[in-house]
Amino acid sequence: MNETINLIQNRRSIRSYEDKLISEENKNLIINSAMRSPTAGNMMLYSIVEIEDQEIKDKLVKSCDNQPFIAKAPLVLLFLADYQRWMDYFTVCDIDSFCESEKLTQRAPQEGDMLLACCDALIAAQTAVVAAESLGIGSCYIGDIMENYEFHKDLFNLPKYTFPIILLCFGYPKDKILNKALTPRFAQKYIHFKNAYKSLNNIDFEEMYKTRKLKHYIGNATNFGQHMYLKKFVADFTIEMTRSVRKAIQEWSS
Numbered sequence: 001m002n003e004t005i006n007l008i009q010n011r012r013s014i015r016s017y018e019d020k021l022i023s024e025e026n027k028n029l030i031i032n033s034a035m036r037s038p039t040a041g042n043m044m045l046y047s048i049v050e051i052e053d054q055e056i057k058d059k060l061v062k063s064c065d066n067q068p069f070i071a072k073a074p075l076v077l078l079f080l081a082d083y084q085r086w087m088d089y090f091t092v093c094d095i096d097s098f099c100e101s102e103k104l105t106q107r108a109p110q111e112g113d114m115l116l117a118c119c120d121a122l123i124a125a126q127t128a129v130v131a132a133e134s135l136g137i138g139s140c141y142i143g144d145i146m147e148n149y150e151f152h153k154d155l156f157n158l159p160k161y162t163f164p165i166i167l168l169c170f171g172y173p174k175d176k177i178l179n180k181a182l183t184p185r186f187a188q189k190y191i192h193f194k195n196a197y198k199s200l201n202n203i204d205f206e207e208m209y210k211t212r213k214l215k216h217y218i219g220n221a222t223n224f225g226q227h228m229y230l231k232k233f234v235a236d237f238t239i240e241m242t243r244s245v246r247k248a249i250q251e252w253s254s
């Protein structure tokens with residue numbers, strides 16, 4: 001295995017950090033690497049906000065479903081889907097009168113533009129993860145940043161055509177974490193299809209999930225599916241995420 005494959009295959013999420021700062025040099029390497037990611041039409045439809053202020057990190061602990069490790073991460077980066085910069089540039093470029101003279105109907109960013117900007121932001125985020133890993137710096141995604149849209153909009157002074165798609169926490173991992181086994185993945189045959197989608201049957205599922213059986217399931221759940229349904233699919237944070245994302249989509253498309 002080459003070094004890059006080895007690095008990718010041994011990455012794990014890190015939620016507990018050494019009390020050690022990340023140097024400006026390493027921080028810039030991570031951000032510059034993220035900025036080399038592919039982006040749709042090379043438009044770079046994202047922005048990165050570095051959260052330096054401890055008070056803001058503390059607020060994020062609560063607004064991102066009570067995850068205390070966010071406050072302890074030496075580096076926290078917010079990845080925004082961002083069409084606002086292009087809209088502002090279009091204004092500077094006098095798109096109003098251009099559309100008028102060309103008899104073009106003006107349009108504003110909508111759902112498709114939002115998803116494309118989310119793609120750019122997430123791809124940049126994953127490049128940041130891999131770059132950090134190569135420097136011995138661990139990371140963990142926080143998807144709960146998609147919740148509480150109104151609060152985060154206010155907290156970060158977000159304009160209309162931006163959306164906080166992911167938060168990343170970085171820090172040097174505590175040694176003991178690195179001795180733990182990697183989290184399992186499903187076998188490739190259930191994930192990788194050729195030419196068309198393949199629906200799985202009961203036998204497939206039995207085999208696919210046989211390593212995911214737990215000693216204790218939450219509530220009255222009697223199998224892993226019921227357990228995950230309660231823990232994730234109908235959990236309060238999921239319901240809030242749906243409400244919040246819907247609000248953001250409405251904001252973009254209004």
Ligand SMILES: Cc1cc2nc3c(=O)[nH]c(=O)nc-3n(C[C@H](O)[C@H](O)[C@H](O)COP(=O)(O)O)c2cc1C
Binds near residue numbers: 012015067140183
């Ligand atoms: C989109 C996304 C959102 C995530 N959100 C969280 C989160 O809010 N809190 C957390 O502790 N981990 C979060 N994770 C990390 C996953 O839990 C982790 O990647 C998964 O359990 C597999 O573990 P591994 O990364 O160690 O292989 C998130 C990962 C992704 C890709």
